[in-house]
Amino acid sequence: MAIDPHSLHIADFNYTLPDELIAKHPLAERDRCRLLVRRGDGEIEEHEFLELPGLLPSDAMLVYNNTRVINARLRFRKGDNGNGALIEVFCLEPASPSDYAISFASTSGCSWICFVGNSKRWKDGAIRRRLNIGGQEVVLSATRVARDGNASEVRFDWDNPDVTFSQIIESAGEIPIPPYLNRGTEESDSTDYQTVYSRIEGSVAAPTAGLHFTPAVLDAVDRRGIPRRELTLHVGAGTFQPVKSDTVGEHGMHSEFISVPRDLIAELADTERRVVAVGTTSVRTLESLYHAGCLVYEGKWQGEVPQWYPYESSHPRLGRREALKALLDYVDGTDASRFIASTRIIIAPGYTYRVVAGMVTNFHQPQSTLLLLVSAFVDGHWREMYDFALARGFRFLSYGDASLLLTE
Structure with missing residues (x-):
């Protein structure tokens, strides 16, 4: 029986997060954090983040968000x-x-x-x-x-x-560090709270899964022959907005700006590689491309992917290639080099992933939309991962440890 995300109770996505496991600062060496790896069969392993390049599938494509946090x-x-x-x-x-x-x-x-x-x-x-x-x-x-x-x-x-x-x-x-760190901004945050590949100004929060990457890790990805691609989603303050309603259907998602190169859309439409997104922002952007293509196909595109569009019964459910080709034709019709839009989609259990086959992400707050997104990706088995991490003293939230989630 299909899950209706509207009726999900947010209380079912709660867990106890001890304050001592909330990382107030990053490790001195970004890539030495711990890495939980979960594969499609449910197997969970512990590694170090610097091992990530060797843990990625050989046919992966790594896609990350190049947004830069502003002194907002x-x-x-x-x-x-x-x-x-x-x-x-x-x-x-x-x-x-x-x-x-x-x-x-x-x-x-x-x-x-x-x-x-x-x-x-x-x-x-x-x-x-x-x-x-x-x-x-x-x-x-x-x-x-x-x-x-x-x-x-x-x-x-x-x-x-x-x-x-x-x-x-x-x-x-000042750099606006997350409110749950319960401390003031420090000079070190100006560097620590930026990814090494950040370059497009606009976010008020970092795409934190990317904070673990170092030039050495990126070089190792390149040596494996895994292509790296960039897109832009400017993270809004709504990323910290808790779900205050009893059910997910009563929660209103915030709108975020996305910008994706035309050539990346073309590549995603044709690639046989498994797309591994770095961070939930990249996940939302990539999945939004598919739904924007479906809206274009239907003649309903108005510049933003609505929150509940992926779940509508009238959704055409195109294949990934067909949807992205429709979006590509739209972009080419505007003579633009980039697709620029907004997205409000909520990804929760009941969602079918269309583009993303793997993700690198941190450990998220209880009862958050980000935890809903992760749960949708692991077929509801998020609690086993989080129990594993909590029992072993993993560090949580923005400056904490990371996970690699794969469908196979």
């Missing part, structure tokens, strides 16, 4: 003398211009959708902060122009046209 947390003090109430502005996604690259390159002003801390103390008007960027003094001002629920649109302006918004947040902002 900006702090201001009210008042001209800078000793008033502390206002924290957490940048989520660009509003105007809405394109990430254009917004970061802005030299006069831009607006972002933000969370505002101590919001009641910021009634109206601009708040300002003086910065020194490359020896130049810059005055940054922020004005709240609109509110929508617990988020606000904030307009940023500065008085030096030689300075970009990217430089502004690099100078003034």
Whole structure:
């Protein structure tokens, strides 16, 4: 009998996570973390992450997310003398211009959708902060122009046209480490909380499965003849949003920006290789490509993959090749070199994977959508893996240990 993910009770995805197993910092050597390996027959083994290249199937293709975490947390003090109430502005996604690259390159002003801390103390008007960027003094001002629920649109302006918004947040902002670490941002996080292959600015959280990779591990993957490919999903703050409803069907997924090279879509449509995704962000992006192709095929594509589309009875259930070919034709019709879209899909038990045949991922929070995604991949046997890891003292969450999950 098919599983209806709407009716799943989130309480069934709970487990006890001792605080001492939450890794507050990464290991000094990224690739020396522990690696749980689970194959399709349910066999579980323990390895070190630096062994990963030799554990990947010889016919694998490794796909990872090249997003880069921005210094999204900006702090201001009210008042001209800078000793008033502390206002924290957490940048989520660009509003105007809405394109990430254009917004970061802005030299006069831009607006972002933000969370505002101590919001009641910021009634109206601009708040300002003086910065020194490359020896130049810059005055940054922020004005709240609109509110929508617990988020606000904030307009940023500065008085030096030689300075970009990217430089502004690099100078003034802080890396937004996950709230469950229960500590402040430290200087080391600027390096530790970035993958070695991060290059496209836009995330407010790291694709943490990629934090274990080192140049040495990547070189070893290359020596095995396993191709490496990149895509982009900018991770939003919603990745930390717990499922607060009793059932999964009542939970609303956040939207995230994806960008995939046209040539990768073409390769995925034709490849016989097993696609191994690094991290849940890469998983969501790759699976979203399939469903975007189905929406194109149906003539229903509107720029975003809806949360529940994969489970609709009217879904055409195309083969992977057919769906990706439809998406490729769409991209070629726009003369674009990349497919840019948004996705809200929720991957939970009852989901059928269409593109991904393996994944590298960390150990996730109880009752989280990320744990639902893992459960869907291992046919509901997530608890055996987590019991194995807990009993052996694996380190959990963003700076913790990793797992390699394979269908065969």
